[in-house]
Amino acid sequence: MSSPDPESILVVDDDPLVLESTCAYLSSRGFTAIPCGEPASVGQMLRKGDFDVVLTDFKMPGMTGLELLDSVRSSHPDLPVVLMTAFADLDLAVEAITRGAFGFLLKPCKPDYLAITLKKAAQFHSLLRIEKGYKKTLEDTVEMRTRELADALRMVTGLSKEIVQRLTIVTEFRDSDTGAHVVRIGLFVRCLAEAMSLPADFVDTISFASPMHDIGKVVIPDSILLKPGPLTPEEFAIMKTHPVIGEKILAGSGHPSLQMAASIARNHHEKHDGSGYPSGLKGESVPLEARIVILCDQYDALTSKRPYKEAFSHDEAVRIICQGDGRTLPSHFHPRVLETFIAVADEMQVIRAGHI
Numbered sequence: 528m529s530s531p532d533p534e535s536i537l538v539v540d541d542d543p544l545v546l547e548s549t550c551a552y553l554s555s556r557g558f559t560a561i562p563c564g565e566p567a568s569v570g571q572m573l574r575k576g577d578f579d580v581v582l583t584d585f586k587m588p589g590m591t592g593l594e595l596l597d598s599v600r601s602s603h604p605d606l607p608v609v610l611m612t613a614f615a616d617l618d619l620a621v622e623a624i625t626r627g628a629f630g631f632l633l634k635p636c637k638p639d640y641l642a643i644t645l646k647k648a649a650q651f652h653s654l655l656r657i658e659k660g661y662k663k664t665l666e667d668t669v670e671m672r673t674r675e676l677a678d679a680l681r682m683v684t685g686l687s688k689e690i691v692q693r694l695t696i697v698t699e700f701r702d703s704d705t706g707a708h709v710v711r712i713g714l715f716v717r718c719l720a721e722a723m724s725l726p727a728d729f730v731d732t733i734s735f736a737s738p739m740h741d742i743g744k745v746v747i748p749d750s751i752l753l754k755p756g757p758l759t760p761e762e763f764a765i766m767k768t769h770p771v772i773g774e775k776i777l778a779g780s781g782h783p784s785l786q787m788a789a790s791i792a793r794n795h796h797e798k799h800d801g802s803g804y805p806s807g808l809k810g811e812s813v814p815l816e817a818r819i820v821i822l823c824d825q826y827d828a829l830t831s832k833r834p835y836k837e838a839f840s841h842d843e844a845v846r847i848i849c850q851g852d853g854r855t856l857p858s859h860f861h862p863r864v865l866e867t868f869i870a871v872a873d874e875m876q877v878i879r880a881g882h883i
Contacts, residue, residue, distance in 0.1 A: 534649035535559045537573070539566055539583035539595065549582070556642045566590040573603055579649040580629075585612035585619070593623060600627045605655045607648035611636060620765055624772060630746050640749045647745055707882055708827060709738035714878045715823035719864065722871045723819075733816050736788035740795045740820055743773025755834040767804050770796055787816055795820045798859040810861075818861040822848070822868055825855060830879055841876040845869075 536558050540546040543564060550560035563572055566587050573581075581599055585592035592610045599608050607629035612619065620631045629651070630644045717734040744752060747769055751762045758766060773792030777785055794808065794817035801809030803821075813821075829844035839847065847855050849869060857865060868875070 533557050533559045534579045534645065535561065535577065536645055536649075537561050537563055537569070537576070537578045537581045539563045539569055539581065539587075541566070541584065541587045545584070552638060553642070553645070556638075558642075558645065566595050569595060570598060570602060573599070573606070578606065579652050580645050581606060581608045582645065583608065583610060585610050593626060596623065596626055596628055605652065607652050609644055609648055621768060624746055624768055628746070630748075632748065633750075637750075643749065651745070708831065709741075711827050711878060711882045712740065712820070712823055713738045714882065715827065715875060716819050718871055718874050718878060719819050719823060719867055722867045723863065725815075729816075732784050732787050733791075733819065735784050736791055736816070737820050737823070739773070739777065739788040740791045740824065741769065741773065742776055742788075743769035743771070743792055745776075746772055753834050757835070767796075770794070770805050790814050791816050791820050793817075795824060797821070799861045800856070800858040802859065813861070818864050822860050822864050825859075826868070826875060827879070829855070841872075841879065845872050 534557075536553055538546060538549050538553070538560050540549065540562075541564055546562045546564055550562050553560035561572070561576065561578070563569055566583070567589060569581070569583075572578075581595075583592050583595050587595075590598075592612065596608050596610065599606055604627075608627070609630040609632065610623050610628050611632045611634055613634040623631045629648045632641060632644060713734050716737045717730060720730045720733055747766060751758060751766055754762070770793045774789045777789035777792055780786060780789070791814075793805070794814055797803040797806065797808040797813045797817055798821065799810060799813065799818070801807050803813075826844055826848060829839045829847055830841060832838040848860070849857060849865070851857055860868075
């Protein structure tokens with residue numbers, strides 16, 4: 528079996544030494560690194576070559592990284608752009624993410640962070656290509672053979688599920704436990720939703736959609752996501768952008784499962800008492816699917832080891848959720864969801880033990 532072609536990275540930097548060293552490092556990590564010392568030449572190079580990611584310096588003569596980002600997004604909207612800068616500016620990072628940057632790295636960047644970020648960006652680009660290529664094939668097939676429409680629709684469903692699963696796997700690059708985490712979340716929410724006697728189609732949809740709740744974390748720097756200690760206010764502000772980013776990644780689909788996934792991604796940090804983010808929703812204004820996921824996500828977080836904490840036991844996690852510990856409060860959760868959680872806590876423990 529032949530090995531896949533290496534990911535092609537267009538590296539843009541006006542400093543010849545930085546450009547040469549960056550390309551040399553990326554080549555040593557298995558990428559195909561193409562140097563570009565003139566940001567004005569990027570458009571021409573993109574028209575001539577097929578690239579998986581654009582990696583660009585922020586501060587360059589004649590064109591800033593944000594201007595280059597806008598230019599690339601305009602001509603190649605699906606091509607991921609990763610920005611690098613020596614200036615630790617929170618507003619700049621948020622602006623870059625808002626305008627569509629896949630990642631934002633600070634110089635000097637740890638080599639492994641750079642390689643992982645580019646690998647994630649290239650894989651995400653590949654997924655978009657797969658989806659678009661399949662949609663085009665499907666359109667041609669339906670046009671030529673209307674009688675095969677039912678089979679084509681079944682193929683769409685299967686591919687959509689595969690693409691969603693692949694998108695979810697992207698987060699596994701950030702944390703060795705994330706793969707088990709997303710599996711547990713899907714099982715936890717099914718357990719709660721069934722115990723709440725919700726409709727079967729809702730149960731199936733939320734079970735499928737909930738593992739994508741943290742997909743927005745793909746653009747959060749590893750230095751923040753994996754920090755073994757409290758985040759600074761500036762770092763937490765960046766972390767709090769992941770629900771909106773996750774919604775943007777999943778938004779725009781006509782499929783009910785992805786529509787719910789977008790809702791969960793945006794609202795899974797909203798709390799019943801209004802103290803959550805990003806919108807400070809309160810009470811019944813928090814979508815039902817998010818009310819369920821936030822409790823399941825909190826239970827899993829409490830019972831899991833993280834860079835900044837050890838895992839709590841099941842009993843201690845249940846006590847914290849039901850009684851509070853100052854950081855987690857019962858008022859964060861919808862009363863009906865909390866009541867159901869208490870009723871099925873033993874089942875949750877069995878699920879947790881079986882998927883470590």
